[in-house]
Amino acid sequence: MEHSCVACIYKSKAAKSLNDEDQDLLSCNHLLVNFKKGDPVIRQGHYSSNIMYLRKGLAKIHIQGPYREQIIKIVKAPRYLGLPTTFGDKINQYSVTVIEDSEVCFIDMGIFQKLLASNKEFSNEIILNLCWYELDSFRKCALRTQKQTRGNIADVLLDFAEYFYQSDTFRIPISRDEFGTLIDTSRESVSRVLTEFVNDKIIRMNGKEIEILNKKSLKQISEKG
Amino acid sequence: MEHSCVACIYKSKAAKSLNDEDQDLLSCNHLLVNFKKGDPVIRQGHYSSNIMYLRKGLAKIHIQGPYREQIIKIVKAPRYLGLPTTFGDKINQYSVTVIEDSEVCFIDMGIFQKLLASNKEFSNEIILNLCWYELDSFRKCALRTQKQTRGNIADVLLDFAEYFYQSDTFRIPISRDEFGTLIDTSRESVSRVLTEFVNDKIIRMNGKEIEILNKKSLKQISEKG
DNA sequence: TTACATTTGTGATATATATCACATTAAAAA
DNA sequence: TTTTTAATGTGATATATATCACAAATGTAA
Numbered sequence: 347m348e349h350s351c352v353a354c355i356y357k358s359k360a361a362k363s364l365n366d367e368d369q370d371l372l373s374c375n376h377l378l379v380n381f382k383k384g385d386p387v388i389r390q391g392h393y394s395s396n397i398m399y400l401r402k403g404l405a406k407i408h409i410q411g412p413y414r415e416q417i418i419k420i421v422k423a424p425r426y427l428g429l430p431t432t433f434g435d436k437i438n439q440y441s442v443t444v445i446e447d448s449e450v451c452f453i454d455m456g457i458f459q460k461l462l463a464s465n466k467e468f469s470n471e472i473i474l475n476l477c478w479y480e481l482d483s484f485r486k487c488a489l490r491t492q493k494q495t496r497g498n499i500a501d502v503l504l505d506f507a508e509y510f511y512q513s514d515t516f517r518i519p520i521s522r523d524e525f526g527t528l529i530d531t532s533r534e535s536v537s538r539v540l541t542e543f544v545n546d547k548i549i550r551m552n553g554k555e556i557e558i559l560n561k562k563s564l565k566q567i568s569e570k571g
Numbered sequence: 572m573e574h575s576c577v578a579c580i581y582k583s584k585a586a587k588s589l590n591d592e593d594q595d596l597l598s599c600n601h602l603l604v605n606f607k608k609g610d611p612v613i614r615q616g617h618y619s620s621n622i623m624y625l626r627k628g629l630a631k632i633h634i635q636g637p638y639r640e641q642i643i644k645i646v647k648a649p650r651y652l653g654l655p656t657t658f659g660d661k662i663n664q665y666s667v668t669v670i671e672d673s674e675v676c677f678i679d680m681g682i683f684q685k686l687l688a689s690n691k692e693f694s695n696e697i698i699l700n701l702c703w704y705e706l707d708s709f710r711k712c713a714l715r716t717q718k719q720t721r722g723n724i725a726d727v728l729l730d731f732a733e734y735f736y737q738s739d740t741f742r743i744p745i746s747r748d749e750f751g752t753l754i755d756t757s758r759e760s761v762s763r764v765l766t767e768f769v770n771d772k773i774i775r776m777n778g779k780e781i782e783i784l785n786k787k788s789l790k791q792i793s794e795k796g
Numbered sequence: 797t798t799a800c801a802t803t804t805g806t807g808a809t810a811t812a813t814a815t816c817a818c819a820t821t822a823a824a825a826a
Numbered sequence: 827t828t829t830t831t832a833a834t835g836t837g838a839t840a841t842a843t844a845t846c847a848c849a850a851a852t853g854t855a856a
Binding site: 407409410411412413414416418429430431433434439440459462463466469470472473474476477478479480481483484485486487488489490491492493530569 | 632634659684694708709710794
């Protein structure tokens with residue numbers, strides 16, 4: 347399914363910096379694909395020669411650890427996927443799986459590099475993105491390991507409410523088990539803390555449906571523990 | 572102290588891709604500074620308008636967490652420092668401190684961006700570096716949290732021996748306390764595990780001096796725990 | 797050298813949370 | 827629908843490791 351980049355409403359900031367001619371080049375060399383919740387976009391260990399652009403939806407970045415699969419982070423559109431992998435090594439070093447119905451553009455790697463080489467603003471924007479990603483990794487790494495489970499769970503809930511869904515009512519797009527691997531804890535502990543939050547009237551919960559009732563408390567828990 | 576980049580033996584792969592003219596431009600716009608062990612190169616919260624290039628030595632990247640200062644990782648020359656910070660935000664988002672006498676080139680940010688804009692190979696090399704850094708973060712994040720203390724300590728020792736010093740005899744450049752913040756454990760636990768390794772004849776130890784006696788065991792511990 | 801501060805080692809104890817076990821519920825398949 | 831499979835909740839127990847306390851050693855300044 348070919349698609350005009352010039353007219354795309356989900357265009358990345360990097361793509362906006364391209365002139366119409368280069369955007370047409372991009373249009374002719376990319377493929378827009380619809381993914382259903384649970385579909386893998388990038389598979390660790392597989393070969394890849396594309397840059398992916400998550401233009402709509404939500405995805406998890408996960409990696410095979412020594413014992414279990416671990417979710418590194420959850421990311422939302424708009425965002426490029428697979429930059430580290432495709433540049434450094436054609437073999438994917440991690441997996442990306444969509445956790446909500448999503449739309450992904452597959453961009454030919456050769457074209458992408460051509461655009462990088464011929465367009466300062468584009469390449470500058472991509473570098474900027476990579477820098478943000480690394481900073482984000484640093485912070486996540488430091489925060490997660492210093493907080494205990496309650497604090498980390500509060501963090502994730504706040505992330506969903508304020509960043510991913512921008513609403514105090516939302517449906518958690520991952521299972522308790524995945525929730526656990528995201529914050530390095532067991533699914534049982536996630537359950538226990540969530541019911542604890544319900545008892546403390548901090549959230550209302552019905553399965554995966556969450557409503558945040560007391561954001562102030564949640565923020566306190568996020569900061570203090 | 573100005574310095575010729577053309578003749579520099581510590582030149583980065585990115586800098587090597589520049590023609591002599593651009594390398595001279597770099598020569599005229601950078602400052603080579605000697606740092607003593609313990610000296611800060613980048614300070615979290617401070618303003619910065621330079622890209623740093625660690626051309627010789629060893630440094631720790633650390634960040635202020637909610638409770639304590641945490642070492643994200645230890646890096647060795649040759650390596651650029653401060654890319655994420657200086658591009659994304661002029662305020663440093665993390666600290667870098669030299670843990671051995673080191674040499675650092677301070678490169679003017681404007682010049683650096685000019686080189687990025689005018690030189691495909693240079694910018695490609697920098698992008699490649701950023702990609703590696705992020706992959707490294709992903710892996711560290713997954714490995715550290717899934718292993719327990721013995722495994723993480725084995726990992727760090729192996730890192731020193733095989734990557735940083737390339738010798739089975741070396742002097743740990745950080746205190747037990749720092750060692751703890753690097754692998755998210757307490758200084759006491761580091762002490763305990765290290766003496767355990769001595770008792771098991773896996774290492775010989777005299778204060779910060781380490782000799783690895785049984786690398787095979789160490790690798791087993793690294794993998795299994 | 798002595799005096800003082802910092803780092804390190806090690807035992808005892810407390811505690812957060814992993815793990816196990818099983819019941820319950822929800823989702824998917826037949 | 828019924829049957830099967832997967833996800834979730836919750837109590838009991840085990841355990842790795844944090845924390846506390848203090849001694850010993852090492853480094854640093856006077």
